Structures are given as structure tokens and as C-alpha cells.
Amino acid sequence: MLTPVADEDGAPFWEYAARGELRVQACAGCGELRFPPRPCCPHCQSFDSAWRPMSGRGRIWSFVVPHPPLLPDYAAQAPYNAVLVELADAPRIRLAGNVVSSPGAPLNSVDPARLRIGAAVRVAFAEIDGVTVPRWLLERG
Numbered sequence: 001m002l003t004p005v006a007d008e009d010g011a012p013f014w015e016y017a018a019r020g021e022l023r024v025q026a027c028a029g030c031g032e033l034r035f036p037p038r039p040c041c042p043h044c045q046s047f048d049s050a051w052r053p054m055s056g057r058g059r060i061w062s063f064v065v066p067h068p069p070l071l072p073d074y075a076a077q078a079p080y081n082a083v084l085v086e087l088a089d090a091p092r093i094r095l096a097g098n099v100v101s102s103p104g105a106p107l108n109s110v111d112p113a114r115l116r117i118g119a120a121v122r123v124a125f126a127e128i129d130g131v132t133v134p135r136w137l138l139e140r141g
């Protein structure tokens, strides 16, 4: 499976994830949240930043169900979902990921027919091939 590659700006995101925290980079000057992480605030050009904890709640903004041809490890798990989650605390920030039935469950653990745009989800974390990644669980109801 492909795992994220952390660069200098994004490293804190993965370090917090490894501790079970979803944090987003914020400008220390004007407070604007931004993602993906980068050195400079696009609003006020400040180079000072902080990492703000998020509630981990969000909604499915969009999703796809990838079909073959896929890389072999992914083909074995198809059909599965890939989602964009809009964060409740930062509606302009959308994280890519997968909805799964439990944090460590396989990619295909949720029937794609159960997914709806707008469905409420919450973050969970799983270590995959040595990297802790955020994944998403459907909220009940």
C-alpha cells in the first residue's frame, strides 16, 4: 500500500496523527487555517504558524469508488471508497481518506452503497505500514 511521504512543512501533521490528534496548520499572525501545510500564510504572508487541534468531526464532501485497473494491493480490496471530508471546524479544508468500519479495518470494510455526500463522519487513526493515518468512521444516524 502507498503511504504518505512527510515533507518538512507537513511533518507535524503526521507527528500529531501518531499521537491520535487531528491538527491543522494555522497562521500565528491572522489565525487563518490552511491545508495542505506550507511555510507562508496566503492571507497575510506571515511565516509564523501553529497547529490547532480539530474536533475530528466532518462530513463527506465527495467520494469515489475506484475501479480497476488499480495497483495490485488496491485491486484486491476493490470496491472500496476514497472520500474528501470537509472538517466541521474548518469547512474550507477537505482531507482525503477512506471510510472504514473500524480504525484498523480494510479499505473495503464499508459497502460503498452506504456512503452519501453530506454524511457525518469522525476521524480515527490507524498505523499502516509504519505510518499513522487518519481514517473516517460513519456517525450513526
Ligand SMILES: [Zn+2]
Pocket (backbone or CB within 6 Å): 027, 028, 029, 030, 031, 032, 041, 042, 043, 044, 045, 046
Ligand atoms: Zn495569516
